[in-house]
Amino acid sequence: MDEKNNKECFIFSKINRKLTLLFIIVGFVAPALAIYYFYYIAINSFTFAISQEQATLLGTIVIGMIVLIAIDTGFIGFLISKNISKPIKELCNATKELEKGNYDFRLDIKSYDEIGELSKSFNKTTSTLAKIEEQRLEIDRAKTEFLSITSHELRSPMTPMKAQLQMLKREYFGKLSKDQKKSLEIIIRNADRLDNIIADFLEISRIEAARLKFNFQETDIKHIIEETIEFMNGFAREKNIKLVTQIEKLPKIEVDSGRLSQVLRNLINNAIKFSEENSKIEIFAKTEKNYIFFSVKDYGCGLTSENQLRIFEPFYQVQNASRRKHGGTGLGLAICRGIVEAQNGKIWVESKSGKGSKFNFTIPLEPVRDIKPIKVLFSNRGKIERKIKEEFNIALGPLGENEFNELKNKNAIDKEDLEEYINFLIEKFIIPYDRGKDFKNRISKIFGFEKDLINMKQDYFSEDLGREGLN
């Protein structure tokens, strides 16, 4: 669409067309009126009658003059409007470049009028934006660096601390009373937990700085899955949970078995945490097009839509009465996302509250060796909120912002809450039915789009959803 427009605009931009047309009309009507009156007065002021031939000649000349003047003004109009529209077009293109993130773009319009001034201030704005962008990148780097250094610095004191604690526990320094032992256990458990958090922090800092290392080796994926499951079986047995696998024929691919196992362990570990006793967890794997698709499915408490959106955020923990007992660092899934996305894979969740969750991820058959930094510390929640706010402004006009903020303060901007809110608007005839429906569609599209953002492969598996879905 845009391209087509651009081609059309090559000779006649919209402004150009409009102005030229205006000039032609003016150039046609004004002289026509003037000349007609002139002709009329002239004819009537003649004391003698003119012959038919003379009258025709005079008429032809008059019409000819009108047409010539119209063409002339049209042409002048075209030139003038071209003069105006060309720099505007350049400005328009420059804005598009800016939107793409090209901050080196400079306009070169040399006219001493408002348009010239506009182009000058555009250039200034661009260079200011470039500076801000540069600062932003710098802050980003500093953040990653800071995270990495702090994690290392935090880890150093853990070493002697844990060593001393373990020596105490092993009674190197004399026998301990029962109470002392109990107290020591608590200290050790929490020191371990702190250490796990720091270790996870380090991992996050690696992901953010693209320093995550992958050690690719041709491996039998089935073997990795089986090994991981055997390892996790130890934990599953505590709750008498069965780990069931359904692995289709998989090709041998180059993969970092440690990383893959890390992701699987994390997902299975989560599934165990949120499963009831005596239930089962299913692990699927199959080849699709140019990737392998994995999923870990549990029949636990499931996730609300709000939780599904935010589950991959760091430190986001499902609001749940039993969350404390689940422990964990709150970084596991963020790390999983980092690992999977570093390999150009996708990770997403399908879930129904009360009916269990299915975590899916893909890894490409070809390993990605050029690792790119991935922002796992910040979620795209902010982006979603901005989009919702925009829709509010469109649907409710100037009231939109207020209403949105009010809902946000009530922490009610997940999908279900918003739908309820819009239904309310429709019921009370605050907005017409059609517009309300449209509003609702757009909102659910935002949430759907978010899914697409993390889960681009969604379409491929919609079939599976029907078959293996949660119902």
Place this chain on the structure above:
Amino acid sequence: MTKKILVVDDEEDIRKSVSQILELNGYRVLTANDGDDCLLKVQEFKPDLILLDIMMPGMSVVELVERLKDIKIAFMSVVRISDARRRGLCTQDNIVDFFQKPFNVTDLIDRVELILKGYE
């Protein structure tokens, strides 16, 4: 004969803790706080094993390891073994193990014992 171990780390608490663990398990332990100190003590102490921290101020570990080619060295580090490899460490034959900090006391003793047994 009791085996001799030299613990090199710039952090006093780590030096103390590690030597405590090893001494209680019947090793003779000496500590050094940087590369130069380490080279000095190697000459008079003649350890069977050096437990060496990868990140220390002063002389770089790469340089230090270059000069210690006939004594077994085990690294201790907060960074991972893959990071250490990337820095070009872990290439020499006399580098026998890598202890990820913070280490498990039992694990440390077991592995040290294994290393020194293999030495006989």
